[in-house]
Amino acid sequence: MGEKIVLDEEFTEKISDWDESDVGKRIAKRVTPNGTYFNELVVHVFCQFCASEFIGPAREAGGFLGGHECFHAWEISQAIGREDGLVE
Ligand SMILES: [Zn+2]
Incomplete structure (x- = not known):
């Protein structure tokens, strides 16, 4: 009693192909080319x-x-550019 178990988090074994069932879980270790x-x-x-x-x-x-x-910022900038072109 009175003991606090901090390590209460759930971990997922997956290192790819995560889905809804993994949301909120932690990946203990994930190796990528960047780190x-x-x-x-x-x-x-x-x-x-x-x-x-x-x-x-x-x-x-x-x-x-x-x-x-x-990407969407780029789309918007393209749309604005097109409008400017039409006005010319
Ligand atoms: Zn989007």
Whole structure:
């Protein structure tokens, strides 16, 4: 009694192909060409512009969100450019 078990988190054995059942779990170790990730959380995110979804490590989710943000910003800049062209 009175003992606090901090290590209550669930881990997933998967190192790829994550799905809804893995969201909220941690990946104990993930080796990539860029480095080794430890205790990384599996998250579920979506793009607020086009509603694409992603399930995977938090690091990759950041890349997904940043990549979509960058792409949609480019789309907008192209649309603005086209409008300017029509006015000319
Ligand atoms: Zn998007």
